[in-house]
Amino acid sequence: MEIEPRPVLVVQNISKEYATARSGSRVVALEGLTFTVNEGEFFVVLGPSGSGKTTLLNLIAGFEQPTSGTLTVNGKPIVRPGWQRAVVFQEHGLFPWLTAADNIEFGLRMKKLPRSERKQLVSKYIGIVGLKGSEDKYPKELSGGMKQRVGIARALAVDSDIVIMDEPLGSLDAQTRSEMQDELLRILQREKKKTVLFVTHSIEEALKLADSILVMSERPGRVKQIFTIDSPRPRKVLTDPKMIELNVALHALLYRSQQQKA
Numbered sequence: 001m002e003i004e005p006r007p008v009l010v011v012q013n014i015s016k017e018y019a020t021a022r023s024g025s026r027v028v029a030l031e032g033l034t035f036t037v038n039e040g041e042f043f044v045v046l047g048p049s050g051s052g053k054t055t056l057l058n059l060i061a062g063f064e065q066p067t068s069g070t071l072t073v074n075g076k077p078i079v080r081p082g083w084q085r086a087v088v089f090q091e092h093g094l095f096p097w098l099t100a101a102d103n104i105e106f107g108l109r110m111k112k113l114p115r116s117e118r119k120q121l122v123s124k125y126i127g128i129v130g131l132k133g134s135e136d137k138y139p140k141e142l143s144g145g146m147k148q149r150v151g152i153a154r155a156l157a158v159d160s161d162i163v164i165m166d167e168p169l170g171s172l173d174a175q176t177r178s179e180m181q182d183e184l185l186r187i188l189q190r191e192k193k194k195t196v197l198f199v200t201h202s203i204e205e206a207l208k209l210a211d212s213i214l215v216m217s218e219r220p221g222r223v224k225q226i227f228t229i230d231s232p233r234p235r236k237v238l239t240d241p242k243m244i245e246l247n248v249a250l251h252a253l254l255y256r257s258q259q260q261k262a
């Protein structure tokens with residue numbers, strides 16, 4: 001039986017302009033974006049550098065407000081940051097003075113959970129992301145992949161409505177990145193109905209992970225097209241004919257305009 005999708009994040013006609021400090025001229029980072037992310041969906045935002053992906057995530061996280069338009073999570077307008085929208089940052093964003101376990105516990109403190117419950121959740125997520133034995137290490141003692149695992153555990157442990165990830169694997173070497181993509185899928189399979197908004201500029205990463213792919217235009221960032229992928233995971237991104245076809249379509253959308261200019 002098909003279950004009716006339930007919208008979690010609704011973005012309606014949002015634009016974001018920045019005033020540049022010196023000249024006072026304005027930069028339009030986002031223009032007229034409209035889309036919906038449903039419960040349990042792995043929603044990928046794919047776009048070239050400068051297309052406003054981080055700007056979009058900052059609005060969803062509540063770090064900034066749009067110039068116009070509205071954003072709601074579970075029907076409530078986004079007005080400030082909160083644990084309901086957990087963020088995994090591009091450069092992991094761990095507190096260097098806290099251990100892996102204390103970094104994960106941080107969000108649970110914001111949520112004001114009692115100590116015993118916090119300890120239980122930290123231990124559960126240390127296990128899920130495969131960091132048993134490293135819980136007392138500080139970020140500087142961890143590899144890039146391990147730091148991202150802590151960042152992911154921290155975001156998942158708070159049980160937010162939506163997990164926002166800004167190129168979380170972008171700083172890893174190719175092999176670790178590929179392993180972490182598999183790992184992320186494995187972790188999310190255990191987390192029922194986790195809604196994820198994931199930013200990347202890698203087509204391959206998008207194809208491997210996404211239920212939906214929103215393709216952004218170059219600045220000002222607009223929605224070019226939204227694709228849905230219903231192929232089961234793990235996917236053979238480089239050999240499955242369906243994936244190859246999508247790959248070609250995404251390449252054409254992302255790079256044709258640039259080639260024409262060159």
Ligand SMILES: Nc1ncnc2c1ncn2[C@@H]1O[C@H](COP(=O)(O)OP(=O)(O)O)[C@@H](O)[C@H]1O
Nearest residue numbers: 018027029048049050051052053054055056219
């Ligand atoms: N705080 C800011 N002030 C002025 N311009 C900004 C600011 N943040 C981003 N921009 C501009 O908005 C555009 C989109 O940036 P960004 O969201 O970081 O893109 P992406 O993450 O896709 O690379 C860029 O042209 C960038 O220079």
Ligand SMILES: [Mg+2]
Nearest residue numbers: 053054055166
């Ligand atoms: Mg960015």
